[in-house]
Amino acid sequence: MSHQPPLLELRDVHKSFDNEEVLKGIDMSIERGDVEVLVGPSGSGKSTLLRCINRLTEIDRGQILLDGEDVAGPDVDVNELRQQVGMVFQDINLFAHLTARDNVTLGLRKVKGLDTEAARARAEDELRRVGLADQADSYPAQLSGGQKQRVGIARALAMDPKLLMFDEPTSALDPELSSSVLEVMEELVAEGMTMLVVTHEMRFARGAADRISFLDNGRIVERGPPAQLFETPEHERTRSFFESIASEA
């Protein structure tokens, strides 16, 4: 059998902001179809790690390989790279002046170069996939938080990413609105999408993750299948983190 490189590989990734090192040597690899959940206290570097992967932030040292190719390589067009790595934001960040449909078509038309009809058809497919076929003509301000975030997911999916990253997708939503977003994410897991998810939703992590990485203070403290981290963590720090999360929920 031919050997395929992991879809995503991080090698000794370092990143500092103003002399403060937020990532202190991260190693990680994610295979196709895997779901990796990143957990950790705020300020532990989770969001920065995601932003380094699609180069919204540039790393200082180390290497990030997507499909075996260095994302910071000299031949890499960063705008090409970003089409392959979808991102869903905590703040959702829908384009406020466009309908749900056009939030999805904008990238298809102007980045991928699809014609209006093809972009429209594709957008409607993606909106159907997230359960919002009937809201295609609504503007962001007319949608609930959960609906907006699902449009955000549709927008990312439409670009056909190899990897879909979620940065606390439900943290800005009321619990009852989160569930529709989590359901869509669970469907994507079932479809085999490769996902890297920063979240505090432990139910999602336990049910959907192939692996959980616990980040603290810029380092991966512990990484393993959900059962291991929830039930038999090796480190005291991991145990206390999951206990504090459980007591909040």
Next chain:
Amino acid sequence: MTGLAAAGDVLVGTPLQTTDWAFVWQNRGYLLQGATITIVLTVASILLGFLVGFPAGAIEHYGDGPLRSLVRGAGVVLRGTPILVIMIFAYFVLPLDWAFVLPVGDAFQAAVVALGLRSAAYQSQIFRGALGSIDAGQLEAARAVGFSRVGAIWNVAVPQALRRSVPGFQNEFTIVLKDTSIAFAIGLGELLKRSYDLMVSQTTAALELFLAISLVYFVLTFTTNRALDILSTRFAIPGGDD
């Protein structure tokens, strides 16, 4: 309309004389030509102000380095100089001779340059503020689907910033329209200049003439403001800004 004239005795210079209104009416064609020049001058100046001011505002908000310093500096100088000084400078100092491109006189060209550049300096601030009010997260989301920086600004920030610029733009339009009267100083036959010349030929008609042209200015500012209101409503984002 006859007002004081009804009292019987007719004094030279008494306001609101029937004969003076008749004089205004007789010269309506001449005055309307002036009003046309005022309108064309306003539109040309606003257009020049937009074409220069919009990129200038974008450079002030998104740019950096010497280009931004240059744009900022030019804006400070233009906003800090009286329009009358700018206009006299444009007419007497700048070597303007574009008559081979546009069949218009030097005074008109100088007035467009002066009003247009001064307006650009103010319009840049309207757009700078509007662009700055667009949430940076939206631009980041556009970058994340593969837009270049310029592509993200153009497709996401600009359409929203233009909508938010309308109220500031209404003020600017009103100011430019009224300030076209300053082209009087360089002899351009716009509305004020023409009424002034008429007054010189019939001094008793001063009040009537200036009331008449004030009405014209008012109608022009009022209608353009209303038109921009309608435009603003027409292009408002349903549900408001998110």
